[in-house]
Amino acid sequence: MTAIVRGSGGNPANAADEDVCLALGSMGSSESTISSAVRTETTFTVNGRSVRVELDPRESLLDVLRERLGLTGTKKGCDHGQCGACTVHLDGRRIVSCLTPAVQVNGQAVTTIEGVADPDGTLHPLQEAFIDNDALQCGYCTPGQVMSGLACIAEGHAGSDDEIREYLSGNLCRCGAYAGILAAVRETARRPNSPSSEG
Amino acid sequence: MSTPTRRVDAREKVTGAARYGADRTSPDLAHAVFAVSTIGKGRVVNVDTAAAEAVPGVLTVLTRIDPAELGSPGFVMGGGYGFQSLQPLTDDRIAYRGQPIALVVADTLVAATEAANLVRAEYEAEPVTSDLDAEGAETLVQEEAIPLPFLADIVVGDADAAFAGSAVRIEETYELPRQHQVPMELIGGVVEWRGDTLVVHEGTQNAGALRGGLAKQLGMDPAKIEIIAPYTGGGFGQKNSLQPHVGPLALAARRLGRPIKFVMPRTQTFHQASFRPASRHLVRLGADETGRLLAAVHEVDQQTSRHDLFPSMSTEITSRLYGIGHFRGRQRLVRTDVQTPGFMRAPFEHPAAFAFESAVDELAYAVGQDPVALRLANDTDVDPVTGQPFSSRYLAECLRRGADMFGWAGRTHEPRSMRASDGSRIGWGVASGVYPASVAPAVARLTATSEGKVTVGVDGHEMGQGIRTAITLLISEDLSVGVDDVTVDVGDTRVAPQHLTAGSWGTATALQAVHAALRELRKHLNVADSDPVDVGAAVAATGQTSVEVEATTIAPGQPPEIIERSRAGLVAFAGPVYPGFTAFSFIAHFVEVRIEPTTRRIRVPRVVSVADCGRVASPVTAASQVRGAVVWGIGASLRERSEVDPRFGGFANATMEEYPIPVNADIGEIEVGFVDKPDPMLNPVGVKGLGEVAMVGVAAAIGNAVFHATGRRLRRLPIRIEDVL
Ligand code: FES
Numbered sequence A: 001m002t003a004i005v006r007g008s009g010g011n012p013a014n015a016a017d018e019d020v021c022l023a024l025g026s027m028g029s030s031e032s033t034i035s036s037a038v039r040t041e042t043t044f045t046v047n048g049r050s051v052r053v054e055l056d057p058r059e060s061l062l063d064v065l066r067e068r069l070g071l072t073g074t075k076k077g078c079d080h081g082q083c084g085a086c087t088v089h090l091d092g093r094r095i096v097s098c099l100t101p102a103v104q105v106n107g108q109a110v111t112t113i114e115g116v117a118d119p120d121g122t123l124h125p126l127q128e129a130f131i132d133n134d135a136l137q138c139g140y141c142t143p144g145q146v147m148s149g150l151a152c153i154a155e156g157h158a159g160s161d162d163e164i165r166e167y168l169s170g171n172l173c174r175c176g177a178y179a180g181i182l183a184a185v186r187e188t189a190r191r192p193n194s195p196s197s198e199g
Numbered sequence B: 001m002s003t004p005t006r007r008v009d010a011r012e013k014v015t016g017a018a019r020y021g022a023d024r025t026s027p028d029l030a031h032a033v034f035a036v037s038t039i040g041k042g043r044v045v046n047v048d049t050a051a052a053e054a055v056p057g058v059l060t061v062l063t064r065i066d067p068a069e070l071g072s073p074g075f076v077m078g079g080g081y082g083f084q085s086l087q088p089l090t091d092d093r094i095a096y097r098g099q100p101i102a103l104v105v106a107d108t109l110v111a112a113t114e115a116a117n118l119v120r121a122e123y124e125a126e127p128v129t130s131d132l133d134a135e136g137a138e139t140l141v142q143e144e145a146i147p148l149p150f151l152a153d154i155v156v157g158d159a160d161a162a163f164a165g166s167a168v169r170i171e172e173t174y175e176l177p178r179q180h181q182v183p184m185e186l187i188g189g190v191v192e193w194r195g196d197t198l199v200v201h202e203g204t205q206n207a208g209a210l211r212g213g214l215a216k217q218l219g220m221d222p223a224k225i226e227i228i229a230p231y232t233g234g235g236f237g238q239k240n241s242l243q244p245h246v247g248p249l250a251l252a253a254r255r256l257g258r259p260i261k262f263v264m265p266r267t268q269t270f271h272q273a274s275f276r277p278a279s280r281h282l283v284r285l286g287a288d289e290t291g292r293l294l295a296a297v298h299e300v301d302q303q304t305s306r307h308d309l310f311p312s313m314s315t316e317i318t319s320r321l322y323g324i325g326h327f328r329g330r331q332r333l334v335r336t337d338v339q340t341p342g343f344m345r346a347p348f349e350h351p352a353a354f355a356f357e358s359a360v361d362e363l364a365y366a367v368g369q370d371p372v373a374l375r376l377a378n379d380t381d382v383d384p385v386t387g388q389p390f391s392s393r394y395l396a397e398c399l400r401r402g403a404d405m406f407g408w409a410g411r412t413h414e415p416r417s418m419r420a421s422d423g424s425r426i427g428w429g430v431a432s433g434v435y436p437a438s439v440a441p442a443v444a445r446l447t448a449t450s451e452g453k454v455t456v457g458v459d460g461h462e463m464g465q466g467i468r469t470a471i472t473l474l475i476s477e478d479l480s481v482g483v484d485d486v487t488v489d490v491g492d493t494r495v496a497p498q499h500l501t502a503g504s505w506g507t508a509t510a511l512q513a514v515h516a517a518l519r520e521l522r523k524h525l526n527v528a529d530s531d532p533v534d535v536g537a538a539v540a541a542t543g544q545t546s547v548e549v550e551a552t553t554i555a556p557g558q559p560p561e562i563i564e565r566s567r568a569g570l571v572a573f574a575g576p577v578y579p580g581f582t583a584f585s586f587i588a589h590f591v592e593v594r595i596e597p598t599t600r601r602i603r604v605p606r607v608v609s610v611a612d613c614g615r616v617a618s619p620v621t622a623a624s625q626v627r628g629a630v631v632w633g634i635g636a637s638l639r640e641r642s643e644v645d646p647r648f649g650g651f652a653n654a655t656m657e658e659y660p661i662p663v664n665a666d667i668g669e670i671e672v673g674f675v676d677k678p679d680p681m682l683n684p685v686g687v688k689g690l691g692e693v694a695m696v697g698v699a700a701a702i703g704n705a706v707f708h709a710t711g712r713r714l715r716r717l718p719i720r721i722e723d724v725l
């Protein structure tokens, strides 16, 4: 059996643990194991709302959002940082929540897909553009695409089609809705007041 | 023709409100993880669960289930319900790497994962056979191994003699790799008991088989099983039947008295579910000096498992692509040590068309003909296999319009004759695609209210193809009600039997049933068969607040009792050969590849695809389906291959990083056209299938374009940089 640690970057509890071992080789889940369930109280905001949770340090932000906070709009496609379905914003920057230990977001602000539209239900222009350009099929990758698309525009990486394609290539879409996704991000970036059009 | 409209469930999808199987949460939810075999074949001698059981929060570790408690679901292509007949955990046999050896259920996902990682097993390993030609592979002639008429070899005339007597002969072998569907939604969901009713929330293309299969496995009354799958996060064939994790979860949930959530880790989806088998295709084409096709032979070797015979239907399309007088097919199945392979978008048609349409391109170059002209010259209105007419066939129009849209006239015929200003080699390729137009039985229950709202529950599953939008449009146009006044319930056994949605029959099948229910409604409301209706007023005029009607439809030529098969969760589709006609969908793909001068990277900047799918039921979602299928074709020809280490079996690149599905930067312009002529025979709405034909031929068009760019004929997929150095 080879010892493999993945998905634990930046987690002090895991990094300190010597007893990390993956019993199932390449076949099993590659979450690392630790011997005891330490609980850490963590406070952060989600979509502007303050939350406080007792966490096992191994819990990912993705699982905490979905299983503890009932925010199931954020999706799990790989749990390994390879597909982008779990993309959320942490203090305004896009991250993959499956590779982010929830204890690590203590004191920070998380935005999920549920926090993108106005509370009155008015969609964000990028969400409208996704609908107008049919930038989705099954919809499973869509929350992650929207969160990445928003970040791509905010980062000023929506200057050309090639640049958009490149900066959205961390978000896989098996339905192949890429042309629509590109069109939606391009269209939104060109609206007055978007960071890209100002830049 | 329909008015383009937005996808009706898009708002739910862009806001994160759409609920997929694993999105169900409840306070007492337990979490499951499977520990799996690390050998590729043999026997489990002992499973040590002590360490796993000691993990705080672990509720149960299950290593063996009595077959009397959980029987085999049967194989979906053998009269059963499962993607394979083998039910793991019911004996000590290991048939493939990654087969579950223990089920762990715990209070939390971290505890279940930790415990599963602590399960230790001792095995008696046996040598593994993975490849078609490996020692231990067992080759069977399909028509002898499975004596069913629709799986028999297709033979028309005397192809071998006609080939031998042809002035021009092409004979080549093409190889296609194992590939995986990799839908973005992981397999799994939530299994719970409500009293003595078993409720499963899981993304699927076949809720009916989940119900029928669980009833069979658990010895239950199917009426006590509900499958709820309003949204499926992509299926592509992998979710087309009962998966073997559900039965054990149902037993565990009953014992624990708690609902259980299971989300299969991505790596396990490569081993615990179906995949596209490896296949090899020998194609012989005989023609005269002008390229008129006289004879074709198509022999196929396709991988299967030891425990099931996953049949090939490759020659069903190659015998119909052109008007060839003499055809001989032969399909062989090769048993290897693997989970049972299965359906993956255009399961046989994509590989078969890559082989056949590459060979047709080779013929075009052998006789010095333009590849589009050669295809047009070999078109046919008559099904060469049965002698019946095609219900509709606009392949020639697809080719002509596609050529126009693409600018094919600007192509120079010679290989290596086109170059971009940056030094990239340019290649332009074309290929045709065809796919059977099947139909399945369906039930539609339609309710109209005095408020003018219409709700329909019907057979069908929404996995992104847009079936909900197509049904909404049909109702909205038929009754002149707003799309917002229409509600469509699919993927739910509480509203209809939920026959398998696959094989591109979903939309035609559901629309035909809804169309019949609309006729029924008009009768009940006493309104003429075609005029616009004020639904609210018409319902109110009956003195009721709502009117409910039901219609059951079947495929042309099916006996009425076929609906009972569907109600039992069994596969019950018909086609493409019906009494008096044969029905297929058609497409033509035009592809530009560019091969970069220094890296030799192959790019696909531009594709034009023109489809004949009958009437286009939902223009916006249909165009998306074609673009998505072209993306699939690009992945299938330039990227995707499930790697096997023959010493160990299983799949070596079983992650989303190492199994390279296309990303946004891989995809250029994809222009889509539709012939949009209703099929007059298949069903009253005139709709044929689209989702799969749209992928058929893309790989060949890419391979043909690579030949045009480089002069190299590549007969093995995927085509990679090393092939064009
Ligand atoms: S689920 Fe996080 S990147 Fe795939």
Ligand code: FES
Residues within 6 Å of the ligand: A135, A136, A137, A138, A139, A140, A141, A142, A172, A173, A174, A175, A176, A177, B184, B233, B234, B464
């Ligand atoms: S819409 Fe299905 S994976 Fe992107």
